[in-house]
Amino acid sequence: MTEAATQPTRAGSRPPQTARRARARARLVPYWLLLPGMLWLIVFFALPMVYQASTSVQTGSLEDGFKVTWHVAAYWDALSAYWPQFLRSVLYAAAATALCLLFGYPLAYVIAFRAGRWRHIALVLVIAPFFTSFLIRTLAWKTILADGGPVVGALGSLHVLDVSGWLGLTEGHRVLATPLAVVCGLTYNFLPFMILPLYATLERVDVRLHEAARDLYAAPFTVFRRVTFPLSLPGVVSGTLLTFIPASGDYVNADLLGSTDTRMIGNVIQAQFLRTLDYPTAAALSFLLMAAILIVVTLYIRKAGTEEIV
Numbered sequence: 001m002t003e004a005a006t007q008p009t010r011a012g013s014r015p016p017q018t019a020r021r022a023r024a025r026a027r028l029v030p031y032w033l034l035l036p037g038m039l040w041l042i043v044f045f046a047l048p049m050v051y052q053a054s055t056s057v058q059t060g061s062l063e064d065g066f067k068v069t070w071h072v073a074a075y076w077d078a079l080s081a082y083w084p085q086f087l088r089s090v091l092y093a094a095a096a097t098a099l100c101l102l103f104g105y106p107l108a109y110v111i112a113f114r115a116g117r118w119r120h121i122a123l124v125l126v127i128a129p130f131f132t133s134f135l136i137r138t139l140a141w142k143t144i145l146a147d148g149g150p151v152v153g154a155l156g157s158l159h160v161l162d163v164s165g166w167l168g169l170t171e172g173h174r175v176l177a178t179p180l181a182v183v184c185g186l187t188y189n190f191l192p193f194m195i196l197p198l199y200a201t202l203e204r205v206d207v208r209l210h211e212a213a214r215d216l217y218a219a220p221f222t223v224f225r226r227v228t229f230p231l232s233l234p235g236v237v238s239g240t241l242l243t244f245i246p247a248s249g250d251y252v253n254a255d256l257l258g259s260t261d262t263r264m265i266g267n268v269i270q271a272q273f274l275r276t277l278d279y280p281t282a283a284a285l286s287f288l289l290m291a292a293i294l295i296v297v298t299l300y301i302r303k304a305g306t307e308e309i310v
Contacts (some may be wrong), residue, residue, distance in 0.1 A: 006114070009143040056283035065162065066279060076146050082268050089264040092179065093248035098184035100194035100243050101236065103187070108198035108235075109228075126195050136191060141185050145175045145257070177259035184251035190246060194239040201235025202228070237304045245293055267288055 056074060060066040079086070113124045129137055144151055155161050156173050164170040171178040205228060213223040251266030265285060272282035 002224070029140075039105075048167035052283045053210050055279050056287055058280045071280070074280050074284045075288060078281050079288055082265065082285065085263055085265045085267075085268050086288070088262070089248050089266065089289075090263060090296070092183055092186060092254075092262075092264060093244050093250075095183045096247050097194075097244045098191060099183070099187040100191050101240060104191055104194035104233075104239065105198055105236075108195050108202055112202035112205070113193075123199070129192060134296050135252065137189060138185055138252050141188065141257055142176065142260050144182070145181050147174055147176065151175075153303050176257065177262070179262050181257040182254050182262050185252060185257045186247045189250075189253065190243045191217070193242040193246070197242060198232065198235040201232045204299050225275075230296070233304065238300065238301070241297060245297065248293055249289060 033049055054068055055066070057068055057070045057072055058066040059069045060072045107126075111119055111126075115122050137301045142165060143149065146152065152161070152173065152175050154185070155164075161170050161173050161175070164180055169183075175181050175184075209227050209231075213227050218226070233279045248264075249262060249266045251270050254262050254267050255270075266289075269282050269285045269289070270286065272278045
């Protein structure tokens with residue numbers, strides 16, 4: 001036996017095998033902590049996705065039952081039949097996202113840099129709409145945009161409806177059941193999703209950078225263009241993604257504020273699932289929508305040139 005093997009173990013020290021087991025258990029701790037979340041994703045995301053994928057390649061009817069026949073042509077048939085709704089969904093979601101950025105950025109800027117002691121109250125007011133049902137908030141816009149309401153009257157007196165009618169957003173002096181109404185509903189409902197990431201990014205901007213830029217005789221707009229906005233790009237990317245993705249699949253606003261001419265792809269999927277009962281077509285449309293959103297988001301993130309997403 002060697003001398004090292006014959007020496008007794010020092011008091012308070014662990015044998016090498018026990019230490020290795022302790023290190024192995026320590027390495028497994030993060031995986032045990034991830035296990036509940038992974039199980040949740042598998043049960044409520046991965047398995048339904050697999051089931052939807054199998055449904056999209058089935059054929060049959062509700063009376064005779066559906067069978068997996070690998071009918072992949074259902075994807076092309078669905079896209080050929082409903083491509084206008086796909087395009088309309090992307091356009092409406094993009095318009096609502098642009099309006100949310102236009103309205104949300106100044107508000108987030110004021111809350112982050114100018115609100116002072118009123119900052120927390122302003123944030124509560126931003127998230128206050130979440131205390132009310134999404135459906136009720138959308139129904140309220142039917143009253144706001146009613147034909148004889150003050151909003152339509154004011155827009156008509158300012159000749160805004162004449163311009164929007166020329167652009168195809170409204171019909172005459174009517175706002176309800178038009179693309180403008182749907183975009184307004186989407187903008188209102190998803191505006192907090194734009195404001196909160198923007199505020200979270202702007203709030204971390206060091207105000208001493210603004211002071212340094214002003215000390216170098218930079219104009220206020222130059223300070224915003226060269227300092228504030230570049231530093232807030234992660235919030236812009238996050239806010240646009242959080243707004244565009246749910247808005248493109250929304251169907252409540254188009255159903256309550258629009259008409260048959262403003263149907264989005266979410267309305268088609270909802271009708272195919274619950275009214276027509278054409279499950280393969282509905283599943284194929286769902287996967288096409290997810291693929292389209294994934295492509296748009298990937299291209300947008302690569303174009304934005306930022307990996308730091310709030």
